[in-house]
Amino acid sequence: MELREDFFYRFSEDGNLIRLKSELILEMPLDILIHGRNPTTVMFTPSMIRETVIGLLFCKGHIQKVTDIERLDIEEDQNQFKAHVSIKDKDYIDKNCNIFKRIEDKYKFPLSIIVKIPDILKKFQPLYIRTVATHTGILLDKDGKNIICAEDIGRHNALDKVIGYCLINQIPFKDKILVSSGRANLESVSKAIKAGIAVFVCISRPSAMAVDMSRRYNMTLVDVGSGSYRIHSVPERIVLD
Helix, strand or coil, rough: CCCCEEEEEECCCCCCCCCCCCEEEEEEEEEEEEECEEEEEECCCCHHHHHHHHHHHHHHHCCCCCEEEEEEEECCCCCCEEEEECCCCCHHHHHHCCCCCCCCCCCEEEHHCCCCCCHHCCCHHHHHHHHHHCCCEEEEEECCCCCEEEEEHHHHHHHHHHHHHHCCCCCCEEEEEEEECCCCCHHHHHHHHHCCEEEEEECCCCCHHHHHHHHCCCCEEEHHHCCCCCCCCCCHHHCCC
């Protein structure tokens, strides 16, 4: 359900236009309605739908845990998904939405794992390999073992899926590495900090605001682009081994 068979055109060596088969990633709207109002529309790849909704609700501060949700019903209607959500705390709009906590921990993460992340990432990108059109989010333990991976046309959606999965399965974040195949901007860093992630690794260079926020909330931000690495904040969490 994540892909559609399609076609494209290309000129052959003798100058003739030929038609070839291809696969395209799906992009569909997901409307999230909380208590039947204030819909939020997300364009996403239709997989891990409950995880997407729960991760987004958590990152926006509407819930702190899965049990804050009273009801979550998902329906599909003519290539559109709708998530109907009821939250136990009816005052959710005015609570927690912009509250971030400094990440305080004593965990250490080996540099040898960090520099291998581009290679680790390639093992968990089946949709990207077929379409070259998706982003990937991965949660690793401090030894580099994969816990959950998710792909989506949007890099933020991929992170929501990972975070939602962990909330549903009660997997703690504090001693983990969150990886994004995209660059780290303010929104993606905010999601990682909201979850209490100690180390966030991105493939491309981060934005200035992403670095500033990581330093402010004591999260280690690393990019591993261009065949090297840069530790932009809290370098003491990364150790030689």
